[in-house]
Amino acid sequence: MSQFESRLLVEGVRAIESATPTQHMNTCKSDDKSFEALLFQRATEQDDTLQITSLFAHFKSLTKNIYRLFAFILFILGALAVNNMLFTEQLTSVNFFWAFTLFFIPNLVMFGVWLFLFLKPSLLQNSSLTRFTLSSIKLIERRFNKAQIKRNNYWILFSCYFELHFSKNLGRYKLSQLTHLLWLSYFSGALLMSVVMLATHQVDFIWQTSILSSESFQSLTQLLAYLPQKLGFIVPTIEQIQQSHLSIENLVDADNRRLAWSSLLISSLLLYGVLPRLLLYFYVSFQFKQFKIRYSLDLSLPYYVQLRQLLKPNKATLGITDADEEVTKKNLVNFQYTACKSVQLPQHFYPVAIELSAPQFSLAKAHLQLVFPESKVNLVNVCDHSQQQRLLSDIQLNNNQTVALYVALNRVPDRGLKRFVTQLTAIPGKQYHLFLLVDNKRSTQRDNDWYRLADSVGIQLDNILHIDINGDNNE
Amino acid sequence: MSNLSVAVVGHANAGKTSLMRTLLRDSEFGEVEDQAGTTRHVEGGGLLIDESKILSLFDTPGLEDSIALLEILQNDPQHKNSDGIERLQAFLNKLNDYPELQQEAKVLRAILNNDLIFYVIDLREPILGKYLDELKILSFAAKPVIPVLNFTQQGSENIASWKTQLARLNFHAFVAFDNVHFKFSDELKIYQKMQSLLADKELLLTELIKLRESQWQETFDTAKKLVANLFIEAACARYEAENNETAIAAQTKRLQQLVRQAENSCVKQLLQLYQFRQSDLENEALPVQHGQWELDLFSSDNLQEFGISLGGNIAKGAGIGVAIDVAVGGITLGAAALSGGAVGALWSVKQRYYDEIQAKIKGKRYLCVDDVTLQVLWLRQLKLLATLQQRGHASFDKIAIQNSANISPDNLPKQWNAYLRKLHAYPQWSSLNRATKIGDSSKRDKFLKALISEI
Numbered sequence: 001m002s003q004f005e006s007r008l009l010v011e012g013v014r015a016i017e018s019a020t021p022t023q024h025m026n027t028c029k030s031d032d033k034s035f036e037a038l039l040f041q042r043a044t045e046q047d048d049t050l051q052i053t054s055l056f057a058h059f060k061s062l063t064k065n066i067y068r069l070f071a072f073i074l075f076i077l078g079a080l081a082v083n084n085m086l087f088t089e090q091l092t093s094v095n096f097f098w099a100f101t102l103f104f105i106p107n108l109v110m111f112g113v114w115l116f117l118f119l120k121p122s123l124l125q126n127s128s129l130t131r132f133t134l135s136s137i138k139l140i141e142r143r144f145n146k147a148q149i150k151r152n153n154y155w156i157l158f159s160c161y162f163e164l165h166f167s168k169n170l171g172r173y174k175l176s177q178l179t180h181l182l183w184l185s186y187f188s189g190a191l192l193m194s195v196v197m198l199a200t201h202q203v204d205f206i207w208q209t210s211i212l213s214s215e216s217f218q219s220l221t222q223l224l225a226y227l228p229q230k231l232g233f234i235v236p237t238i239e240q241i242q243q244s245h246l247s248i249e250n251l252v253d254a255d256n257r258r259l260a261w262s263s264l265l266i267s268s269l270l271l272y273g274v275l276p277r278l279l280l281y282f283y284v285s286f287q288f289k290q291f292k293i294r295y296s297l298d299l300s301l302p303y304y305v306q307l308r309q310l311l312k313p314n315k316a317t318l319g320i321t322d323a324d325e326e327v328t329k330k331n332l333v334n335f336q337y338t339a340c341k342s343v344q345l346p347q348h349f350y351p352v353a354i355e356l357s358a359p360q361f362s363l364a365k366a367h368l369q370l371v372f373p374e375s376k377v378n379l380v381n382v383c384d385h386s387q388q389q390r391l392l393s394d395i396q397l398n399n400n401q402t403v404a405l406y407v408a409l410n411r412v413p414d415r416g417l418k419r420f421v422t423q424l425t426a427i428p429g430k431q432y433h434l435f436l437l438v439d440n441k442r443s444t445q446r447d448n449d450w451y452r453l454a455d456s457v458g459i460q461l462d463n464i465l466h467i468d469i470n471g472d473n474n475e
Numbered sequence: 476m477s478n479l480s481v482a483v484v485g486h487a488n489a490g491k492t493s494l495m496r497t498l499l500r501d502s503e504f505g506e507v508e509d510q511a512g513t514t515r516h517v518e519g520g521g522l523l524i525d526e527s528k529i530l531s532l533f534d535t536p537g538l539e540d541s542i543a544l545l546e547i548l549q550n551d552p553q554h555k556n557s558d559g560i561e562r563l564q565a566f567l568n569k570l571n572d573y574p575e576l577q578q579e580a581k582v583l584r585a586i587l588n589n590d591l592i593f594y595v596i597d598l599r600e601p602i603l604g605k606y607l608d609e610l611k612i613l614s615f616a617a618k619p620v621i622p623v624l625n626f627t628q629q630g631s632e633n634i635a636s637w638k639t640q641l642a643r644l645n646f647h648a649f650v651a652f653d654n655v656h657f658k659f660s661d662e663l664k665i666y667q668k669m670q671s672l673l674a675d676k677e678l679l680l681t682e683l684i685k686l687r688e689s690q691w692q693e694t695f696d697t698a699k700k701l702v703a704n705l706f707i708e709a710a711c712a713r714y715e716a717e718n719n720e721t722a723i724a725a726q727t728k729r730l731q732q733l734v735r736q737a738e739n740s741c742v743k744q745l746l747q748l749y750q751f752r753q754s755d756l757e758n759e760a761l762p763v764q765h766g767q768w769e770l771d772l773f774s775s776d777n778l779q780e781f782g783i784s785l786g787g788n789i790a791k792g793a794g795i796g797v798a799i800d801v802a803v804g805g806i807t808l809g810a811a812a813l814s815g816g817a818v819g820a821l822w823s824v825k826q827r828y829y830d831e832i833q834a835k836i837k838g839k840r841y842l843c844v845d846d847v848t849l850q851v852l853w854l855r856q857l858k859l860l861a862t863l864q865q866r867g868h869a870s871f872d873k874i875a876i877q878n879s880a881n882i883s884p885d886n887l888p889k890q891w892n893a894y895l896r897k898l899h900a901y902p903q904w905s906s907l908n909r910a911t912k913i914g915d916s917s918k919r920d921k922f923l924k925a926l927i928s929e930i
Contacts, residue, residue: 019740019744020740020743020744020747032526163916167916167917168917300693300696300697300700301697301700302697302700302701302704302744302748305693305694305697305748306744306747306748309747309748309750313523314522314523314686314690315499315500315501315520315521315522315523316520316521316523316529317519317520317521318518318519318520318521318531318533319518319519320516320517320518320519321516321517321518321519321533322516322517322581322584322585323516355601355603355605356601357600357601358601383603383604383605384542384603384604384605384607384608385542385545385546385604385608387604388542411600412487412488414486414487414537414539414540415539415540415575415578416539416540416541416542416543416605419540419543419575420542
C-alpha cells in the first residue's frame with residue numbers, strides 16, 4: 001500500500017468515525033512509532049471490519065472507467081465533427097480557415113476557461129465538470145452496482161473519497177487531467193477521422209474573405225505553416241496559397257495543392273490540438289502524482305488531536321515505586337457529632353491553643369476572656385517543637401485538672417498533632433476538652449477527622465465543643 | 476533515556492497529588508481526598524518530551540510528623556558531625572526503630588533518589604513550626620528545592636508572609652501555582668525555575684517548555700475550532716416543514732434535538748481534549764427556539780455570492796455551449812456560447828435556491844435556530860472554553876454551563892449579524908441537514924477561520 005493509500009485509509013476511518021474516535025482500539029500505545037504510523041496501524045486494524053480499502057479500490061477503478069467512457073465519447077464527437085464539417089455530400093471544397101477556426105478557437109477559449117479555473121481552484125472544484133462527473137459516477141453506481149451501494153458506510157466513504165480527490169490541489173490536478181484528456185480525445189478523434197477521410201475523399205481547400213486583404217491571409221497561412229514546415233510536413237507554398245483563393249479558378253497543380261493543404265490541416269490538428277493537450281495532460285498527471293506523494297493528513301483537526309492523546313499520549317505512568325505495606329481502612333467510624341449537644345463548659349480549665357493562625361488565635365483569646373474571665377493563664381499558641389516541650393512540662397506542673405485545647409476545625413489533624421496530643425493525654429490526672437474553632441463552613445469530613453483523633457487519644461467525645469467564630473451558637 | 480526526576484513533597488493535604496494531576500493533565504492520577512494520609516505510597520507519572528526524554532514526577536505521602544523526624548535527625552548522637560545526607564541515610568538504616576515514621580521514610584527516599592524537589596505549600600495555612608521543620612529536613616538532601624505555593628486565591632492573605640519566611644530559609648526560587656485556578660503561565664514558570672536551578676538540564680527543560688507551549692496552543696486552537704464548527708453547524712441547520720402546526724412542532728422538536736446533540740458532542744470533545752472527566756460537567760439544556768428560514772434572494776450577501784457564482788458559471792456554461800457547437804459542427808458559435816452562459820447562470824440559481832423556491836411554491840416552511848439561541852450557544856461555549864483553560868485537574872467543583880450568560884452586543888463578535896446572514900446562505904455547510912453534498916469546503920474553511928479569530 002502506498003503512502004497516499006495508507007493516508008486515504010486513515011481518512012476513511014475518520015469519515016466513518018466522524019468527529020470523535022469511537023471505534024475499538026486494539027493498537028498498542030508505542031513510544032518508538034510515529035503518530036502517523038500508529039494511525040495507519042489502527043486504520044489497518046479497522047479496515048478488516050470496515051472494508052474501506054476494497055471500497056476505495058472500487059471507487060478508483062470506477063473513476064478510471066468513467067474517465068475512459070468520457071474520453072471515448074469525446075473521441076467519437078471529435079470524429080463526427082470532422083465528418084460533419086469537412087465531408088458532407090454537397091461540399092467538395094473546404095474553407096480551410098473557417099475549419100481551422102471552428103476547431104481551434106473553442107479550444108483556445110476552453111483553454112482560457114481552464115486556466116482561469118485552474119488559478120482559482122475553488123471554482124474548479126465547484127464547477128459543472130465536477131458535478132457532472134460525480135452525477136455520472138452516482139448514476140452508474142445506482143444502475144450497475146446496487147450491491148455496492150448497500151454496503152455499510154458506502155455513502156460516507158464515497159463522499160470522503162471524492163471530497164479528497166476533487167478538492168484542493170489534488171482536485172485541481174485531477175479535474176485538469178480530465179479536462180485535457182477530454183480535449184485530447186476530441187482532437188485525436190478529429191485527427192484520425194481527418195486522416196481517414198482525406199485519404200479516401202477528394203476535397204479542394206479554399207480560403208475567402210470580404211474585409212481582409214489577400215496578403216494578410218497569405219501571412220497567416222505562412223505563420224501557421226511555420227512549425228509544421230520546420231518539422232518536415234508538406235505545407236502550401238505562396239503560389240499554392242494564392243491559387244487557393246476562392247475567386248481564382250486554377251486547375252494547375254491541383255493534386256499537389258490538395259496534398260499540401262491536407263498536410264497542413266493534419267499537422268495543425270496534431271501540433272496545435274493534440275500535442276499541447278497531450279503535454280498538458282502529462283504535466284497535470286505528473287503533478288497529480290506529486291501531490292499524491294506529498295499529500296499529508298491535517299493532524300490539527302480535532303479528531304486527530306484527540307487520537308494523538310489516545311495513541312501517543314504526552315505522559316507516561318511510572319507506577320508505584322514505594323508501596324504502602326499496611327492496608328489501611330479509612331473512615332471506619334463516622335462520628336455523629338451533631339448528636340453531641342448541650343456540652344457544658346468546664347468551670348476552670350488550663351487553656352492551650354494548638355497550631356492556630358493569628359486571627360484564630362485572637363478569637364481563641366477573646367473566647368477565653370468571655371467564658372473564663374478570671375483565667376490568669378497566658379494563652380500560648382503551640383506551633384513548634386520547643387513550645388510543645390515547654391507546654392508538656394507546664395501541664396505536668398500545673399494543678400488544674402482540666403485542659404482545654406483550642407484547635408482550628410478546618411486544619412487537618414495529622415499524625416504529628418496526634419502524637420503531641422497523645423503525649424498530653426498521657427499525663428496522668430488530667431481531663432481534656434477539645435474546642436474546635438469553626439470559621440467559614442463546617443465540614444462533615446473535618447468533624448469526623450477531629451472526632452476520630454479525639455477518640456484515638458482518649459478525649460471523651462462529650463468534651464468536644466464547637467466554637468463558631470462568626471456566630472455565638474456553641475454546641 | 477535522558478531523564479530528569481522530581482519528588483513532589485509537602486505536608487499532608489497540601490495538594491501534592493493535585494499538582495501531579497494538573498501537570499500531567501490527568502484527573503485520575505492517584506487519590507485525592509480532603510483528609511490527611513490519602514497518598515500512602517510513592518507513585519510516578521512522566522511528561523514525555525520525546526522518545527528518549529522524560530520529566531518524571533513522583534508523588535509522595537504527606538510529611539505529617541516533621542517535628543518528630545527533625546528531632547531524630549538532629550539529635551542522633553552517633554551522627555553529630557555528619558552532613559544532611561548521611562543523617563537521612565542513617566535514619567533510613569534504622570527505620571525499624573521508628574515504625575510510626577514509615578510514611579516520612581518514603582518521602583526521604585524519594586528526595587534522595589530524585590534530581591529536584593517540589594515542596595508544595597498550602598497557602599491557606601499559617602506558617603507553623605512543622606512546615607519550617609519540613610523545609611529544614613528537605614535541605615538535608617542537598618537537592619534543589621522549589622517551593623510551590625498552592626491555593627493562591629484562597630490563601631492570598633498569607634502569600635507575603637510565606638514569601639518572607641521562605642526567603643529567611645534561603646528559598647528564593649518559589650513559584651505560585653494554583654491547582655484549582657490553573658494558569659498555564661504559572662506552569663511554565665515552574666519549568667523556568669527548574670532551568671535556573673539545574674544548569675545541566677537547561678536544554679532538556681527548554682525542549683520541555685517549547686513542547687508544553689505548543690501542546691497548550693494546539694489544544695486551545697482545536698477547542699476554538701470545535702466551538703466555531705458547532706456554531707456553523709447550528710446556524711446553518713434548517714428543517715423543512717409543511718405549513719401546519721403539527722408538522723412544524725414535529726420538525727422543531729427534531730431541530731432542537733439535533734442542535735442539543737451537536738452541542739453535547741462538542742462539549743464532550745472539549746472535555747476530552749482538555750482531559751477532564753465527562754462527569755465534571757453540570758449542563759443545563761440549551762433552550763433551542765426556532766425561527767423561520769428567510770428566503771432572501773436579494774440580501775447583499777446572497778447577491779454577492781450569486782454574483783460570484785454567476786460569473787463563474789457563465790464561463791463554465793460557455794464552455795459547455797462551445798463544446799456542443801463544435802461537436803456537431805454547427806455554425807452558431809456565438810449564440811451557443813451566449814446561451815451556454817445563461818444556462819450556467821440558471822444552473823447556479825438552481826443549485827443554490829432550488830429547494831427554497833420549491834418550498835415556497837409548495838407552501839412549505841423552513842425552520843432554523845433563532846438568533847437568541849445562537850447567541851446563547853455561542854456565549855455558553857465561550858464560557859466553557861474559558862473555564863476549561865483555567866481549570867486544574869484536581870478540581871472537584873462541577874463545571875456549570877448555564878444559560879444565564881450575559882447576552883449583549885458587547886459579548887458577541889462585531890460582525891455577528893453579517894455572520895448570521897452569511898451562514899443562512901449556506902445550508903450545505905451543516906451536517907445537521909439531511910442532504911449534504913460534496914462541494915467546495917474552502918469557503919467553509921475560510922469562514923471557520925474568521926470565526927476562530929473572534930474567539
